[in-house]
Amino acid sequence: MLINTEELVPQYIKKIYETILKGYFINENSHKDGYSKLYNLIDSNETELRAYFKPLGYVLIRRSGYFYFASDDALEKESMLELMVDYIDIIDFLKTLDSNFQASYRFTVSSIESKLGSGSVELQDSASKMRGINAKNHREFAQKIVDKLRKSGFVEEQDAVKGEYIVLNSYDYVESLLKEVEIYE
Amino acid sequence: MTTKNIKEIISIQNYCKDIIQELYTYESRPYDAVAKNIQNITKLEEAIRLEIIEHDSFDDELSLSVDTEEYYRARLGQNSETNISEVGDKLYKLENLLKDYNVRQRSNEDATKEIKSIYKLLNKIPSIFKHNLQALSSTTVFTFKNEPNFEIKMNNLKRCKEEISQLSDALKEVDRVMDEQWNFFRSMDDRKINFSIHKIKRNSADFERSFAQLHDDILNFINQSIQDGAFIKRLKKLKQLKSDNTLSKNTNIEDLVDKKQAILPKVKESKILPEDKMYEYVEQMQEILKARKNVIVKRQEATPIDYDINENAKVSKKLYNYPKIHREFLNQNRDLISFLLNYPQKIEEEKLMGVFVRLIKNYANEYKIEDETDNFIQIEDRLFLKVYSPKIGINNVN
Numbered sequence: 001m002l003i004n005t006e007e008l009v010p011q012y013i014k015k016i017y018e019t020i021l022k023g024y025f026i027n028e029n030s031h032k033d034g035y036s037k038l039y040n041l042i043d044s045n046e047t048e049l050r051a052y053f054k055p056l057g058y059v060l061i062r063r064s065g066y067f068y069f070a071s072d073d074a075l076e077k078e079s080m081l082e083l084m085v086d087y088i089d090i091i092d093f094l095k096t097l098d099s100n101f102q103a104s105y106r107f108t109v110s111s112i113e114s115k116l117g118s119g120s121v122e123l124q125d126s127a128s129k130m131r132g133i134n135a136k137n138h139r140e141f142a143q144k145i146v147d148k149l150r151k152s153g154f155v156e157e158q159d160a161v162k163g164e165y166i167v168l169n170s171y172d173y174v175e176s177l178l179k180e181v182e183i184y185e
Numbered sequence: 186m187t188t189k190n191i192k193e194i195i196s197i198q199n200y201c202k203d204i205i206q207e208l209y210t211y212e213s214r215p216y217d218a219v220a221k222n223i224q225n226i227t228k229l230e231e232a233i234r235l236e237i238i239e240h241d242s243f244d245d246e247l248s249l250s251v252d253t254e255e256y257y258r259a260r261l262g263q264n265s266e267t268n269i270s271e272v273g274d275k276l277y278k279l280e281n282l283l284k285d286y287n288v289r290q291r292s293n294e295d296a297t298k299e300i301k302s303i304y305k306l307l308n309k310i311p312s313i314f315k316h317n318l319q320a321l322s323s324t325t326v327f328t329f330k331n332e333p334n335f336e337i338k339m340n341n342l343k344r345c346k347e348e349i350s351q352l353s354d355a356l357k358e359v360d361r362v363m364d365e366q367w368n369f370f371r372s373m374d375d376r377k378i379n380f381s382i383h384k385i386k387r388n389s390a391d392f393e394r395s396f397a398q399l400h401d402d403i404l405n406f407i408n409q410s411i412q413d414g415a416f417i418k419r420l421k422k423l424k425q426l427k428s429d430n431t432l433s434k435n436t437n438i439e440d441l442v443d444k445k446q447a448i449l450p451k452v453k454e455s456k457i458l459p460e461d462k463m464y465e466y467v468e469q470m471q472e473i474l475k476a477r478k479n480v481i482v483k484r485q486e487a488t489p490i491d492y493d494i495n496e497n498a499k500v501s502k503k504l505y506n507y508p509k510i511h512r513e514f515l516n517q518n519r520d521l522i523s524f525l526l527n528y529p530q531k532i533e534e535e536k537l538m539g540v541f542v543r544l545i546k547n548y549a550n551e552y553k554i555e556d557e558t559d560n561f562i563q564i565e566d567r568l569f570l571k572v573y574s575p576k577i578g579i580n581n582v583n
Contacts, residue, residue: 023450061446070446080447088427092420098333099413182437183422
């Protein structure tokens with residue numbers, strides 16, 4: 001495959017490298033740091049970029065509304081398994097909070113806190129049985145959940161004044177994995 | 186007795202427009218909070234008297250009256266209430282009016298009043314379908330996207346499916362009446378009624394397509410919701426298995442992960458290798474490649490390739506001792522390209538670029554590379570980066 005390097009704008013290549021090293025997703029619905037522009041660039045130069053990065057050991061993966069770089073490394077599979085197991089409780093909580101929780105869903109820490117305080121037994125039960133998140137009150141619990149989602153690259157703050165977050169398309173990464181899990185009866 | 190006229194209603198609505206907007210947005214507001222923000226309290230009382238605004242004396246709260254709210258919802262295209270039975274009511278009235286018209290005709294009486302009423306009624310039928318279609322469509326999408334409770338969502342979507350079927354049946358009923366009474370309408374020989382009949386017939390096909398489309402959308406939403414529901418149910422089971430520490434035993438989670446390609450995790454700063462940072466050289470390398478391309482193009486233009494097909498090709502390959510060149514470079518103070526140009530074992534001009542690139546590729550992490558991208562050394566048509574030995578350093582160069 002011939003790669004026309006003149007068509008690959010250097011600052012985007014640099015940005016893609018940085019993204020790979022940081023382990024980030026490249027989301028179409030992200031509004032931060034030019035990621036949506038980067039998504040469009042990859043979208044229109046996908047074949048060339050895939051050929052460019054493959055010899056360097058980075059496999060470009062396209063999913064619905066987001067890209068990421070992957071490998072077949074066993075260590076990374078271990079962290080994938082950890083992520084999936086970790087997110088069983090979190091997604092159960094989020095779906096109990098609102099069955100519409102998915103890409104492009106908007107929320108605030110306060111809205112989660114307020115629903116936790118609304119007296120829903122199911123939601124309280126889901127929150128109380130969650131492993132790995134210890135909080136003194138509803139506010140701290142909601143904040144910890146949001147921080148976890150943000151660190152995983154599944155949400156980003158969209159309005160700092162209102163404290164509003166948006167669920168990024170990359171949230172599908174973990175949800176679609178869990179959807180594929182088969183339970184032996 | 187309360188007397189009302191339209192001018193008076195509009196005048197009061199105009200005075201209370203901010204309150205109306207607030208009540209439309211927030212549904213209700215405490216009476217005191219609204220009253221202290223209005224200069225003329227009697228205007229608010231008038232709005233209550235004219236039933237534009239309602240005052241709940243039990244909660245002491247104000248809200249828009251049902252018909253005011255409905256009026257603005259309709260004007261704003263936000264009416265989400267369906268009223269499918271209205272079609273049946275209109276058809277029932279139409280049949281009665283047609284009977285009355287017939288009686289007047291047989292009695293040789295003036296039927297202008299009946300014709301006018303029939304025209305008005307026929308003219309309203311497409312609007313009723315349009316309104317119901319919009320309301321149903323908006324309710325469906327709103328329910329699918331915003332209803333947080335799965336059970337309520339499913340119930341509402343099923344209700345929407347029933348209503349779209351009812352709406353479709355109502356359209357068929359209108360078509361049937363129009364077909365049955367077609368000759369009767371023609372016998373009226375009224376231009377406005379003929380226009381309304383054509384309008385109904387023309388819109389009927391469009392409505393039928395829209396109803397079918399909405400019906401399909403509702404089915405898709407229901408199927409999607411069923412899948413979501415199944416996933417929520419599965420999550421609960423997975424959670425239980427996780428809690429019992431039997432997740433690996435009772436699911437295919439490990440096999441599944443084996444088949445998937447995981448995202449590369451974050452690389453810690455301390456573990457970043459020189460080749461991982463090669464993006465830092467992309468701009469410079471691109472400049473070099475461009476300059477190299479220009480040279481090749483110029484050479485191709487200047488000297489066309491002459492060759493003799495019978496001549497045996499002579500292959501000569503000169504090998505360079507890169508570690509030795511590298512060591513010698515580290516112990517002097519010239520930049521890399523100048524060093525190579527003056528290297529004791531003369532490097533051929535066409536190999537110069539290759540040796541330069543190879544040295545950077547092999548030893549970039551041991552060299553100091555000039556940061557300024559426009560600061561190159563030009564040799565013929567080529568631009569070379571300024572690269573120095575770290576022992577000497579950029580700042581110590583004369």
